[in-house]
Amino acid sequence: MSKKTAIFGATTNPSRYAYxxxxxxxxxxxxxxxxxxxxxxxxxxSILDLREKPDIKAIDTITMYIGPQNQAEWEEYILSLNPKRIxxxxxxxxxxLAEKASRRGIEVLNACTLVMLGNGLF
Known part of the structure; x- marks a missing residue:
């Protein structure tokens, strides 16, 4: 089943994990x-501009590639997307952010998207 996934920290650099x-x-x-x-x-x-806080509907998963020191200003936006999991x-x-998400019923995983996909656990 396809899961619409927002990649936070998306990049065109092929050496980055987000890519x-x-x-x-x-x-x-x-x-x-x-x-x-x-x-x-x-x-x-196209990579959507995070600074514009694009309105995205029906997100299943957010996969985070932004360091915690850079997430604070985007927390409310991230939560407003109401994903099923982060x-x-x-x-x-x-x-x-994980605690705030959990309180809203959002599943939180400290995991690696690449490993999850490779193991069929995504």
Whole structure:
């Protein structure tokens, strides 16, 4: 089943994990919504400008590739998207945001999207 996934920290840099996640999500037939502060296009999809807080509907999963020190200003926006779950990839773990998300009934995972996809656990 396809899971519409917002990639926070999306990039056109092929050496970054966020780029690899976009590639793998597509190869597993998941719709991606790349969101970041750098403009560009990955796999035919434009990166939405995080600073504009784009209104995105029906997000299943947010996969986080932004460090916790840079997440605070986006917390309310992230929560307003009301995803079913947030995956905090290694280096993006954020206890404060995770607790707020959990209180809203959002599943929180400190995990690696790439490993989850590889193991069929996504």
């Amino acid at each position: 690899l996640a976009a590639e793998r999500l597509i190869s597993h037939n998941h719709e991606i919504v790349p969101i970041g502060i750098k403009k560009g296009n990955i796999f035919g999809t 995956i905090f990839n290694p280096g993006s773990e954020n206890r404060s």
